[in-house]
Amino acid sequence: MKINNDQRVFMAMGYIIISFVALFCLFPFILVISGSFSSQDAILKFGFSILPRDFTLAAYKVAFVNPVALVRAYGVTSLATVIGTAAGLFVTAMTAYVLTRKDFLWRGKFAFFFYFTMLFNGGLVPWYILCVRYLKLNDNFLALLLPFLLNVFNILVMKSFMSAIPDAISESAKIDGANEFRIFVKIILPLSKAALATIGLFIALGYWNDWFTSYLFMQNDKLFSLQFYLYKIISGAVALQRVAAVSGIDRTNVPTESLKLAMTVIATGPIVLLYPWVQKYFITGLTIGAVKG
Secondary structure (H helix, E strand, O other): OOOOHHHHHHHHHHHHHHHHHHHHHHHHHHHHHHHHOOOHHHHHHHOOOOOOOOOOOHHHHHHOOOHHHHHHHHHHHHHHHHHHHHHHHHHHHHHHHHHHOOOOOOHHHHHHHHHHHHHOOOOHHHHHHHHHHHOOOOOOHHHHOHHHOOOHHHHHHHHHHHHOOOHHHHHHHHHOOOOHHHHHHHHHHHHOHHHHHHHHHHHHHHHHOOOHHHHHHOOOHHHOOHHHHHHHHHHHHHHHHHHHHHHOOOHHHOOHHHHHHHHHHHHHHHHHHHHHHHHHHHHHHHHHHHHOO
């Protein structure tokens, strides 16, 4: 189709506007990366800037003061993210599929039970007692997996997406002799790639950014998640800065501000690289799951 001059002008203006919006969204990340390479003294005097001031690797030297522990924390978080995302996706999809089946007599009761937990919960103390006293999850790798395994919001989005799949497909498969699990694995899951990618990203972000479960349940430093390990480093640097202030030592020698930004770069790098792989499914899965009845 031939494009006239008016359409060319409109498309050019659209690309220019989108480019400015993209640069505006990218600006905070540039500030974070630049600040992580700036000295503590430069940040305190001049604030954050696009280009590093008084270039230094002091923040990264502090972050990598114990590279073995950092790599181990990366491994723990990566393993929890991979296993938890795969298991969480499968359980979420199975739950959503059951709730879409009209021949499931207790579908309404289970749907109400799940929705009720979004409005009310037992609170932190009963949950902690359940995990520690009855499930024995203290210093257990399962403590990093189970809390994010099932999320009601993800179930509702997946359920709405699967409801759009015609029942005739499942019925024809039943006529051919397929059981429910085979229908779910061979038919429903391949047709739900967009929703699976979207929910998978949500679950992976939850596992990757989690630090609270390590804070509650882990005393063994070999099971610390990446976020909790970085949190401990920052807490130690802040405490050291307070001691320096009380003792009259120059506080600019403790790179707390640049360290926070360096930690952000270290922690967000892998998950940012993951997003482009699921971007083409993200909008489709989220919008269809949100508007379908």
